[in-house]
Amino acid sequence: MMISNRRSRRSVTAVALGSVLALAATGCGDDGSGAGGGKGAEGSGTGKIVFWDNNGGVRTDAWKAIIADFEKANPKIDVEYVGIPATDYQSKVDTAIQGGGLPDVGGVGAAMLAGFAAQNALEPLDDRLAKSSLNGKLNKDMVTSVRSAGGGDGKLYSVPTSANNGVLYYRTDLFEKAGLDEPATWDAFYEAAEKLTDAKKNEFGYTIRGGAGSIAQALDAMYGQSGITSFWDASGEKTTVNDPRNVKGLEKYAGLFKKVTPAADLNNDFTKMVAQWDSGTIGMLNHNLGSYQDHVKALGTDKFRGIPQPTLADGKRVQVSNPVDGIGLFKNSENKEAAWKFIEFATSHAQNSTFNEAAGQVPANNDAAKDAWIAKAEPTKLAAAALTDGSTTIVQLPYYLPDWNTISKADNEPNFQKVLNGDMTAEEFLDTVAGQLNEAQAEWRQRNG
Numbered sequence: 001m002m003i004s005n006r007r008s009r010r011s012v013t014a015v016a017l018g019s020v021l022a023l024a025a026t027g028c029g030d031d032g033s034g035a036g037g038g039k040g041a042e043g044s045g046t047g048k049i050v051f052w053d054n055n056g057g058v059r060t061d062a063w064k065a066i067i068a069d070f071e072k073a074n075p076k077i078d079v080e081y082v083g084i085p086a087t088d089y090q091s092k093v094d095t096a097i098q099g100g101g102l103p104d105v106g107g108v109g110a111a112m113l114a115g116f117a118a119q120n121a122l123e124p125l126d127d128r129l130a131k132s133s134l135n136g137k138l139n140k141d142m143v144t145s146v147r148s149a150g151g152g153d154g155k156l157y158s159v160p161t162s163a164n165n166g167v168l169y170y171r172t173d174l175f176e177k178a179g180l181d182e183p184a185t186w187d188a189f190y191e192a193a194e195k196l197t198d199a200k201k202n203e204f205g206y207t208i209r210g211g212a213g214s215i216a217q218a219l220d221a222m223y224g225q226s227g228i229t230s231f232w233d234a235s236g237e238k239t240t241v242n243d244p245r246n247v248k249g250l251e252k253y254a255g256l257f258k259k260v261t262p263a264a265d266l267n268n269d270f271t272k273m274v275a276q277w278d279s280g281t282i283g284m285l286n287h288n289l290g291s292y293q294d295h296v297k298a299l300g301t302d303k304f305r306g307i308p309q310p311t312l313a314d315g316k317r318v319q320v321s322n323p324v325d326g327i328g329l330f331k332n333s334e335n336k337e338a339a340w341k342f343i344e345f346a347t348s349h350a351q352n353s354t355f356n357e358a359a360g361q362v363p364a365n366n367d368a369a370k371d372a373w374i375a376k377a378e379p380t381k382l383a384a385a386a387l388t389d390g391s392t393t394i395v396q397l398p399y400y401l402p403d404w405n406t407i408s409k410a411d412n413e414p415n416f417q418k419v420l421n422g423d424m425t426a427e428e429f430l431d432t433v434a435g436q437l438n439e440a441q442a443e444w445r446q447r448n449g
Contacts, residue, residue: 043335054107056083108328158326196283225249292360306379
């Protein structure tokens, strides 16, 4: 079977690499026996804990500032920071689960939550949160999101830190020069992409994500154009991913490659894509709220805007969900009390506000979400409004499937590059993805009744 074979390949790789990572990740709260079934210990509430950042490099400065404040407030606890690039994080944790070397605490977003929980790597946090000063202070929708993403048992395996949203960034100076209105609709988006392109002058209308993380962006473009509002059909058994309307949307979107985009986009992850947009003359970029501050540093606030994803001609906006980010406590930690103190501190009002201001994202802490900086960060303000004013329908992606992250990344990112290069049709690509998703959904439904 397709899913079983994929799991077998992943397990073999993880076991083979586990010992290597265990040697590299010293000082972690794991005893080296692997996470599956390990109980760890509460510890003394003092001493050393290890924190793995799931977006290392991009958020390193923000986390180091939080850690410094935490250690000042808790002088008997030392936090070792390990920054891991977002594209490598899941494989690093999967490998450590098999071979040992897990941290005490780490970033655990909704997209990877079910996979880690299914391997028995995470500590349920319901009781800790109920007794915490955080209880009642966190956004209910974000808590619900990470709880439902845990794989089906209803337990809370991650404390939410922030919510993201898809954003269409566009260069206002280039649009004004070309006499173009803002790309508020898909028709306006495609028109602008074409009119802003002059390849001989190295000027392009758009930059497309062809490398790591490409599938989520492609899904956003597909569902945004098709107007389909559910990821599954009425039976809940078959995905709508390969619906003919989505196929048509992907064909048009993928057709932008090398016509109105740089050829280098084929291998772009988000860091390359953002850097390219910030330093060049490219009209539009799809990313999320997380890169807003990067654009401000590069361009100021008068040369670009970040608006919600385009609408259909009738004003209907459909977006796929962005995973809520959070922090989890790994079950094998031998110092859970200290690790929980860090999670509480990091998601408190002041610290959660500071982190999300730097990230340009929506805070999970309700008090932090009321702070003045949000009104000044236009993309965050517009995104929050779009999600609450009735103009946007969110297609909820199946983060609860343990294999979701593998299907939407490792298994199919190379195939999406084939679509961009014309070596695979959009229909063939989406039929492949749909087959894997339907099988994963069937297995999940059988396990969870």
